[in-house]
Amino acid sequence: MTILNRLSSQLDRSDEQPNIELAEELVRSHNLEGVQEIIDNLANKDKKIKHDCIKVAYEIGKLQPELISQNALIFIALLKSKDNRLIWGAMQALSTIALEVPEILIEHLHDIKLAMKIGSVITVDKGVITLAKLASVNNEYNQQIFSYLIDHLKSCRTKEVPQHAESISIAVSADNKDAFLQVVQEREPYFTEPQRTRIKKLIKSLEGATR
Numbered sequence: 001m002t003i004l005n006r007l008s009s010q011l012d013r014s015d016e017q018p019n020i021e022l023a024e025e026l027v028r029s030h031n032l033e034g035v036q037e038i039i040d041n042l043a044n045k046d047k048k049i050k051h052d053c054i055k056v057a058y059e060i061g062k063l064q065p066e067l068i069s070q071n072a073l074i075f076i077a078l079l080k081s082k083d084n085r086l087i088w089g090a091m092q093a094l095s096t097i098a099l100e101v102p103e104i105l106i107e108h109l110h111d112i113k114l115a116m117k118i119g120s121v122i123t124v125d126k127g128v129i130t131l132a133k134l135a136s137v138n139n140e141y142n143q144q145i146f147s148y149l150i151d152h153l154k155s156c157r158t159k160e161v162p163q164h165a166e167s168i169s170i171a172v173s174a175d176n177k178d179a180f181l182q183v184v185q186e187r188e189p190y191f192t193e194p195q196r197t198r199i200k201k202l203i204k205s206l207e208g209a210t211r
Contacts (some may be wrong), residue, residue: 003037007056009048010132020053023059026151027067039071042086044077054078054089061096068093069100076108079115087119091126098133105134106141113148125160128152128167146176153183158190162198172206181206 004010008018026034038060041053057075061068075097078090094112098105105112109131116127119155128149135145147169156164165184184199191199 004035004041004049007049007052009046009052014054017053020059023056023063026056027060027063030067032067035067039068039074042074047083049091050083051085054086054093058089058093058096061093065097065100069097070194072097072101072104076105076111079111084120084123087115088126089120091115091119091123091130095126095129095133098130099137102134102137102141105130109134109144116152124156125163125167130165132168132171142171142173142176146171146179150179150183153180154186158187159195161187161191162195162202165199166202169202169206177206 003022006015006018006022008016009187025031026038038053038056041049044050044053052173057068057071061094072094075090075093078086081087081090086108091112094105112130116124131145131149135142135149149171153161153164153168161184165180168180181203184203188199189198
């Protein structure tokens with residue numbers, strides 16, 4: 001059975017399990033040709049195949065990001081797609097490889113921010129993770145990105161604050177911790193009790209890590 005024949009849509013499956021299993025096998029067997037076939041078919045004329053392939057791609061990225069990191073520019077280009085599934089899938093792929101090829105992603109910071117501005121909730125969620133990882137690489141990148149993440153934390157929906165604060169926390173340092181905590185505390189009065197508990201746990205972990 002060829003690689004494409006094992007995709008969910010080609011098996012007439014409505015779930016993602018075959019795609020996940022294919023990604024796991026490609027990683028386990030270090031099948032570089034198979035991985036490349038998945039990447040190549042992100043441009044397939046069949047929308048279902050494209051959707052399956054972006055799923056396989058970012059599942060590979062979760063397990064072994066270096067297997068897809070050389071395709072960063074392909075994922076960045078997909079951020080401009082008219083297909084929402086490809087957009088947020090590409091952003092998820094980028095979130096898995098941000099620490100592998102940060103110098104490529106930082107050159108396309110505008111494209112990532114633009115996709116977040118006009119994209120879906122998932123695109124934004126994965127975009128925050130991508131940018132936070134980039135901001136954690138070094139002080140130069142942090143200075144370029146962290147203020148944007150702080151502004152995002154100020155304006156995102158209240159229910160999203162805990163999740164996004166957790167994502168951004170990897171970019172928090174002794175130098176910017178106060179700015180981060182100030183925003184979180186300003187938004188705290190509007191939290192539900194579970195949200196407040198989640199934020200308190202995050203703050204406690206940050207205080208221990210940045211002393």
